[in-house]
Amino acid sequence: MSTPSATPLLEMHGIVKQFPGVRALDGVDLDVRAGEVHCLLGQNGAGKSTLIKVLAGAHQPDEGRITWDGAPVTLGDPQAAMSLGIATIYQELDLVAGLSVADNVFLGRERSRLGITRPAQANRAAGELLARLGHPEIRPTAEVGSLSAAAQQMVSMARALSQDARLIVMDEPSAVLDSEEVEHLFQVIRDLTADGVAVVYISHRLEEIREVGDRITVLKDGRTVATGLPAADTSTREVITLMTGRTIEYVFPTRREFPGQAAEPVLQVQDLSLAGTFSDVSFAVRPGEVLGLAGLVGSGRSEILETVYGARRATTGTVQIAGRRLRPGNVAAAVDAGVGLAPEERKSQGLLLTEPIYRNITLSSLARFARGGLLSGGAEKQAARDQAEALDLRPVDVDREVRTLSGGNQQKVVLARWLLRDCKVLLLDEPTRGVDVGARSEIYALIRELADRGVAVVVVSSEIPEVLGLADQVLVIADGAIVARGPADELDEHRVLDLVMEGAAPTPGAAREGDVA
Known part of the structure; x- marks a missing residue:
């Protein structure tokens, strides 16, 4: 850890920012010292993104004051912020x-x-x-x-x-990095702060906050509810309670015997290969089963999902749904057979950001609402509204553009699309990336509920505890190959890390490669 200056480099007092119908910031206070990592926490929609856009000069506050090196400043545009030495790395890279x-x-x-x-x-x-x-x-x-x-x-x-920044804002910088890259990122941050650079660090991964942070500020509903908390000594329970206003047990839903345990697999993948990316991948998933794919970024796990879905054309191998072989490289055929995909990059790959919520939900089921070649708007909106209410989407205003929703609610929209479609197989790539702790718990419960209904679920996640907590069976992927497979309760985080980093032999009790799960 660095030894930050006691004098604030940046002070923001009583920052208010209003948009039509929304008071995004309602009197936020933040001070950041030279040489410190100041962690900014809050649920999606708490005001973090708006605050850093004020700091970057992209938004102008309606009220409040900002001081830099003890002198009042006006950040009228991004160039003004850059000229002071304020650099921002947004989650959605510009x-x-x-x-x-x-x-x-x-x-x-x-x-x-x-x-x-x-x-x-x-x-x-x-x-x-x-x-x-x-x-x-x-x-x-x-x-x-x-x-x-x-x-x-x-x-x-x-x-x-x-x-030559004096303050760098990092918004979810680790979201697309593997564990080795995250550790290198932390070393870069330590080097920066040792040189007196201040870092504002935003992350939903609370374990990162403790490892790299000095102090914490928590936002809720556009207000500062706590500031200056020591990162090393503030418990996860306290942070979550401040963020949500209630205590949330950060646990996974109880794993039960899945309803289709004795049934034939609904998804069968045999000897699937994509030249230069992965090879000879075989697995099966039964109704109600959750299969987890654990591996580093670049291991081929996301490409496996995309190939099963038909977004990539397999070089060799087959995919079958309920015994029916899918045409390779054909998304429409996969969707017709009952396969749904929630992609890793939901904003660029999974959503039509400028379209309303209802259209994003009904997108894969439009034929259901067609009458004489025309869409029945009322039926379409009602069906979307039913799904939004069932998933506790906030707000339940299906005419609203989907881009205005928080990350967790955008993910619910993607899931609602496949719920409406009554899919048999649901492929989830990083389902909680950029999602706050409260919404994570809801998404975990939803995944388990889908499995209990008999849906076969395949989950890819960079967070090994998430894979082990959600899945019934786990495949460990390294360098485009399955290096181990077995029941989730027979694997542990340290062993899986060893496997993905080194491609080591399977753990005792886990099935060896070649045995179809």
């Missing part, structure tokens, strides 16, 4: 896909001499920044759109470092 890595790192601050840009110098400087972040393999000349989500996160961090 990179330009068609430009190179170096162009994105220095966007708006291009390296030039006498008005002539100097790409070689920019490439060299970008390479040095990426090497500092532990990713020298990311080429400065590579097109950003061709990079993985984790590599794009590193590019965004390199851009922040390039600004």
Whole structure:
């Protein structure tokens, strides 16, 4: 841990921000010291994103004051914030896909001499920044759109470092990183704070807060409910109670014998391969069973789901639903057979952000509401409203654009789509990514409820405790291959970590590779 200054570098007092019909911030206080990691916590919708946009100069507060180095300042636009040394890394990365890595790192601050840009110098400087972040393999000349989500996160961090920032805001920086990359991120943060840089760190992963944070501020309903709490000494229970206003036991639903335990598998995957990504993957899932796929980012686990769903065309192997073989690379055939997918990137891959909630829910079931070639809007909205109420969607206003919802509620919309479709197999890729602790508990309960109804569920998660807590059976994936499989209650977190990091042999009691679960 660093030794932060006792004098605040940044002070925000009584910050109020209103939007039509919504008071997003209602008198927020925050102070951040040079050399500290100040963790900003709160449920989705608590006001965290609005507050950091005020700090970044993207929103102007309606009331309140901001001081920087003891002097009052007005952050009228992002350039004003950047000029003071405030850099923001948003959860939804603001990179330009068609430009190179170096162009994105220095966007708006291009390296030039006498008005002539100097790409070689920019490439060299970008390479040095990426090497500092532990990713020298990311080429400065590579097109950003061709990079993985984790590599794009590193590019965004390199851009922040390039600004000689005195305060860096990191919004869910670990969401797309594996455990090794997270540890390297923490080391970068420690190096920054040792140099006197302040970091505002936002995460839903409470264990990270204790590891990297110095102090905590908690927001609830647009207000500061606690500030200056010591990260190392504040219990998880206390943080959750402050965030939610109630005590939530952070536990998984009770695992029961699934209703289809003696039934034939509803999903059968045999010798599935995708050239260059994964090979010879076989597994089966029965009605009511939850199968977990544990592995690092880049191990091939997400691609396995996408191939089963038909979004990628398998090189070899077969997928069967209730004994019926699916045409490879055909999403429509998979959906018709009863397969649903909640993708990892729900905003870019799972939702039509500018469309209303009801259309996002009914998207895969529109034929049900067609009358003479026209959609019955009333029936469509009522069906969506029924699903929204059943899932406790907040607010239950199905005419509202889905982009205005919190992460947890957006995930509920994706799940509602497949509930309405009555799918037989539900594929969930990182179902609680960017979701607060209260909404997580609701999503865990919903997954178990779906299984109890007889749905076969496959869950991919970067959080090994989540896989072990939700699943009945677990496949451990490393380097595109299954390295172990077995009942979740016969595996533990440390052993699974060993397997995904080293591709070691299966644990005693777990089935060896080649035995279909």
